[in-house]
Amino acid sequence: MNKKFDHQALFRFTQSVFEKIGLSRSEAQQAADILITAELRNVSTHGLMRLPEYINLWKTGRITVTPRFKIVRETLSTALVDGGKGLGLVTGPKAMKLAIEKAKNAGSGWVAVRNTYHYGIAGYYAMMALEHDMIGISMTNANPLVAPTFGLKGMLGTNPIAVAVPANKQPPFVADFATAAVARGKLDVWEEQGRQAPEGVLQDKNGNITTDPSALKKGGALLTLGGEVEKGGHKGFCLTAIVDILTAVLSGANFGPTVVPTLGYVKDKTKTQDKGIGHFFGAFRIDAFQSADEFKSYMDEWIETFRNAPSIPGHEKVIIPGDPERTAEEKNRSNGILLSENTYRKIKIIADEFNLPFPQTKP
Amino acid sequence: MNKKFDHQALFRFTQSVFEKIGLSRSEAQQAADILITAELRNVSTHGLMRLPEYINLWKTGRITVTPRFKIVRETLSTALVDGGKGLGLVTGPKAMKLAIEKAKNAGSGWVAVRNTYHYGIAGYYAMMALEHDMIGISMTNANPLVAPTFGLKGMLGTNPIAVAVPANKQPPFVADFATAAVARGKLDVWEEQGRQAPEGVLQDKNGNITTDPSALKKGGALLTLGGEVEKGGHKGFCLTAIVDILTAVLSGANFGPTVVPTLGYVKDKTKTQDKGIGHFFGAFRIDAFQSADEFKSYMDEWIETFRNAPSIPGHEKVIIPGDPERTAEEKNRSNGILLSENTYRKIKIIADEFNLPFPQTKP
Numbered sequence: 001m002n003k004k005f006d007h008q009a010l011f012r013f014t015q016s017v018f019e020k021i022g023l024s025r026s027e028a029q030q031a032a033d034i035l036i037t038a039e040l041r042n043v044s045t046h047g048l049m050r051l052p053e054y055i056n057l058w059k060t061g062r063i064t065v066t067p068r069f070k071i072v073r074e075t076l077s078t079a080l081v082d083g084g085k086g087l088g089l090v091t092g093p094k095a096m097k098l099a100i101e102k103a104k105n106a107g108s109g110w111v112a113v114r115n116t117y118h119y120g121i122a123g124y125y126a127m128m129a130l131e132h133d134m135i136g137i138s139m140t141n142a143n144p145l146v147a148p149t150f151g152l153k154g155m156l157g158t159n160p161i162a163v164a165v166p167a168n169k170q171p172p173f174v175a176d177f178a179t180a181a182v183a184r185g186k187l188d189v190w191e192e193q194g195r196q197a198p199e200g201v202l203q204d205k206n207g208n209i210t211t212d213p214s215a216l217k218k219g220g221a222l223l224t225l226g227g228e229v230e231k232g233g234h235k236g237f238c239l240t241a242i243v244d245i246l247t248a249v250l251s252g253a254n255f256g257p258t259v260v261p262t263l264g265y266v267k268d269k270t271k272t273q274d275k276g277i278g279h280f281f282g283a284f285r286i287d288a289f290q291s292a293d294e295f296k297s298y299m300d301e302w303i304e305t306f307r308n309a310p311s312i313p314g315h316e317k318v319i320i321p322g323d324p325e326r327t328a329e330e331k332n333r334s335n336g337i338l339l340s341e342n343t344y345r346k347i348k349i350i351a352d353e354f355n356l357p358f359p360q361t362k363p
Numbered sequence: 364m365n366k367k368f369d370h371q372a373l374f375r376f377t378q379s380v381f382e383k384i385g386l387s388r389s390e391a392q393q394a395a396d397i398l399i400t401a402e403l404r405n406v407s408t409h410g411l412m413r414l415p416e417y418i419n420l421w422k423t424g425r426i427t428v429t430p431r432f433k434i435v436r437e438t439l440s441t442a443l444v445d446g447g448k449g450l451g452l453v454t455g456p457k458a459m460k461l462a463i464e465k466a467k468n469a470g471s472g473w474v475a476v477r478n479t480y481h482y483g484i485a486g487y488y489a490m491m492a493l494e495h496d497m498i499g500i501s502m503t504n505a506n507p508l509v510a511p512t513f514g515l516k517g518m519l520g521t522n523p524i525a526v527a528v529p530a531n532k533q534p535p536f537v538a539d540f541a542t543a544a545v546a547r548g549k550l551d552v553w554e555e556q557g558r559q560a561p562e563g564v565l566q567d568k569n570g571n572i573t574t575d576p577s578a579l580k581k582g583g584a585l586l587t588l589g590g591e592v593e594k595g596g597h598k599g600f601c602l603t604a605i606v607d608i609l610t611a612v613l614s615g616a617n618f619g620p621t622v623v624p625t626l627g628y629v630k631d632k633t634k635t636q637d638k639g640i641g642h643f644f645g646a647f648r649i650d651a652f653q654s655a656d657e658f659k660s661y662m663d664e665w666i667e668t669f670r671n672a673p674s675i676p677g678h679e680k681v682i683i684p685g686d687p688e689r690t691a692e693e694k695n696r697s698n699g700i701l702l703s704e705n706t707y708r709k710i711k712i713i714a715d716e717f718n719l720p721f722p723q724t725k726p
Contacts, residue, residue: 075470077440078651106469107438112652135613148681152673163605165612173608175601181594198593200563207675225589225598230561231544232588238538238684239602241669242526245536249528249665250498250652257668288441289475289613302612305620306604310515312570318511321601 003344004336009359010048011036013351017051020354021058022065023090031089034120039337041325043176045185046121049343051350053118053262054087062260062274063087063117069094077106080251081113083276088119088140092279096125099281100132107288112246114253115276118142118262122162123176123325129164129283130172133292136164137282141247144257146180147221149229149237152207154221155257157277158183159243164322166286168296170303174322179240180222181233187213192342200227246280253278336362366707367699372722373411374399376714380414383717384421385428386453394452397483402700404688406539408548409484412706414713416481416625417450425623425637426450426480432457440469443614444476446639451482451503455642459488462644463495470651475609477616478639481505481625485525486539486688492527492646493535496655499527500645504610507620509543510584512592512600515570517584518620520640521546522606527685529649531659533666537685542603543585544596550576555705563590609643616641699725 011032018028039047057063067086071079079098083091095111102109119125122138129136142157158178165173178184181201190197190213197213204210205219209228216222224236248255253275260274286292309318339347351358374395381391402410420426430449434442442461446454458474465472482488485501492499505520521541528536541547544564553560553576560576567573568582572591579585587599611618616638623637649655672681702710714721 073652075648075651076468078470078647080652105439107441108471108473110471110647135609148669148672150674150678151669151681152675155669155672161602163601163608165608173604175605177595177598177601179598181589198591201594203675207678225595226544227589227594228561231564231590232540234682235540235542235588238526238540239524241536241684242538245526245528245662245665246498249661250647250649250658252653252657252661255661255665255668257672284441284473284613285438286613288438289436289443290615294615295613298612298615298618299608302608302618305618306511306514306518309511309518309620311513312515312566315513315570318514319597321604 003339003341004362005339005359006362007036007040007333007337010039010337013356013359014048014051016356017055017350017354020356021055024066027090030093031087034089034093034124036337037124038121040329040332041121041123042328042332043121043325044340044343045183047343048339048347050118050120052346054089055350057087057117057262067091071098077102077108078110079112081111083113083116085115085276086117088116088277088279091116092119092125092281093128095279096128096136096138096281096283099283100129100134103134103283103285104132107285109283111281112251113279113281114248114251116253116279117276119279121176122160123164123174125281126162126164126176127172127174130166132283133166133286135166135284135286136162138162138279139243139247140279141244141253141255141259141277143261144259145184145216145222146224146240147203147207148241149224149234151221153257154216156240156244157259158222159240159247161243165299166296167299167303168293170300171326172322173299173303173320174325176321176325179225179236179243181225181227181236182222184216184222187216200231247278250280251278366702366704367725368702368722369725370399370403370696370700373402373700376719376722377411377414379719380418380713380717383719384418387429390453393456394450397452397456397487399700400487401484403692403695404484404486405691405695406484406688407703407706408546410706411702411710413481413483415709417452418713420450420480420625430454434461440465440471441473442475444474446476446479448478448639449480451479451640451642454479455482455488455644456491458642459491459499459501459644459646462646463492463497466497466646466648467495470648472646474644475614476642476644477611477614479616479642480639482642484539485523486527486537488644489525489527489539490535490537493529495646496529496649498529498647498649499525501525501642502606502610503642504607504616504618504622504640506624507622508547508579508585509587509603510566510570511604512587512597514584516620517579519603519607520622521585522603522610524606528662529659530662530666531656533663534689535685536662536666536683537688539684539688542588542599542606544588544590544599545585547579547585550579563594606643610641613643614641
């Protein structure tokens with residue numbers, strides 16, 4: 001059956017769901033925009049399939065739908081924000097706006113957020129800086145699924161980093177990546193397809209390298225980017241740890257293994273208070289360093305140099321970070337968003353529960 | 364033959380070499396301190412074996428020994444610096460100090476540097492922030508040796524990132540890593556030992572994965588952190604690209620493949636002007652976010668949690684970034700620094716050339 005939907009229809013549906021659980025109209029719109037942007041950009045692991053998780057956080061009382069956004073401490077270029085147990089989808093955009101405001105005045109702006117929950121795609125926040133001629137940076141910690149080098153258990157999140165850089169004639173550079181060897185969503189896809197995972201991205205509950213894509217659910221863990229030590233896995237550990245420290249230790253949120261899991265198959269072994277997860281947002285005003293025109297032309301040159309680089313015979317061309325997602329977005333805006341059978345089933349249940357009409361499929 | 368030397372004797376020798384080529388006494392001391400710190404921390408790839416490269420930059424007129432440190436543009440929290448064709452060993456510490464000064468006032472400080480050359484270990488600069496109760500960040504671009512994902516040629520440096528975070532009872536967290544799958548220095552070691560490189564960190568001149576540690580010298584390239592795409596290599600490309608953009612595009616230095624090589628076996632294919640490489644330094648004042656005491660105790664908790672984590676049977680314990688280097692430094696301060704036969708030969712030639720007495724070996 002055709003599961004293709006108009007993105008605006010899905011947006012309105014998603015907004016209605018968020019309004020039903022009590023978000024204000026404007027915050028429901030903001031949250032829906034982040035999820036639909038993920039769908040448009042083919043990052044469906046951070047799109048509508050996450051709705052049940054958000055609903056569950058609300059049902060179990062872990063989030064409030066009218067959170068207070070509180071600036072706890074600030075300087076000219078920094079702020080610490082308490083998200084008041086709100087969803088990151090609500091708190092994140094406000095925090096990123098604050099970073100941008102700080103950067104307007106001080107050249108750069110940095111906002112750490114605690115007491116917040118899942119914020120969707122990291123790239124959304126980084127891209128908010130682009131229209132201001134700024135470089136945007138966004139990161140978050142997450143459910144403990146990644147084993148530190150030599151570690152037996154998942155203790156760190158897949159902790160994504162996103163960096164968006166404006167250019168002139170070229171579209172912007174937008175890197176947005178989980179810092180683990182593979183994203184958790186990939187494992188689900190491989191499992192569904194009956195495929196094995198590649199060697200060196202997963203370990204089983206005894207710490208042995210495995211290719212079983214269901215290893216996480218059986219007490220295993222993801223490896224850090226780089227995998228085994230001889231291939232640089234300890235660098236991946238450093239990277240994921242840096243994100244954990246900047247997002248959670250600096251903000252006073254729950255770090256690494258003390259993050260209270262939102263996934264059914266991750267046991268909650270935390271003894272600490274739930275202070276949510278942590279986000280960290282940054283913005284650099286381009287013209288704090290060079291004139292915006294000068295920089296953006298130089299960035300064009302960077303992008304063109306890599307886009308036109310000789311590639312390995314038989315392989316694709318070198319891909320500029322952000323290109324595939326932007327191409328997908330252009331296509332999906334007119335052709336519609338294709339939902340997987342699994343996601344469709346999940347959100348149909350939500351539609352029924354809240355007595356909301358589900359959008360018609362697109363012809 | 365014993366090649367162990369007292370670190371202070373090596374420091375004085377190194378300072379004399381820098382004075383001989385024309386650095387001021389204090390700048391020669393500063394440059395020597397960075398190289399000897401690398402030796403003490405067992406990062407010998409960035410220690411005395413680099414001296415011939417620096418001398419060569421001077422002989423070929425690519426660096427000046429009395430560079431002008433010029434702030435081109437600045438805001439409350441940022442500055443763009445032109446390094447005036449000085450060595451990074453001279454310009455880097457001044458730029459990092461400027462970032463720290465900015466952070467004192469504005470909460471964070473960020474300094475991009477162009478027209479500069481090799482700056483030694485990235486971690487040295489990040490650690491400068493620790494005594495100020497700040498988080499220090501340092502990165503640089505470098506010789507184009509790393510192939511972007513699907514790319515045939517080395518176009519990016521091994522572009523290291525260093526982040527130093529203060530703790531209270533625990534020693535600081537100090538991550539300092541090249542963002543490629545393996546550092547170039549590792550290849551030399553493997554080649555000397557007649558070992559093969561691991562699968563998935565190197566490609567040959569046709570873009571095929573190879574285990575030949577001399578592949579770089581034969582027109583091959585290093586792979587990005589993560590290696591092949593199915594193991595996350597494209598994320599490694601993003602990471603190395605971000606460092607290239609922040610250090611070189613933002614500062615107006617030579618980026619990626621336009622970096623004028625300092626290695627004999629990398630052909631100079633650049634058609635652009637030599638604007639040096641780029642560095643990027645940052646500092647966050649801890650108490651811009653939380654009281655320093657509160658943060659540092661929480662950081663202790665982070666470090667202890669990971670240090671005491673269960674490890675895979677038969678493996679080492681989880682290593683806190685910075686621990687091995689600090690342990691080495693403590694040991695080498697009293698026991699002396701062991702130079703490789705190769706490094707010894709190289710700097711003995713320099714000693715003879717400048718008519719400087721070479722330190723006696725340590726008993």
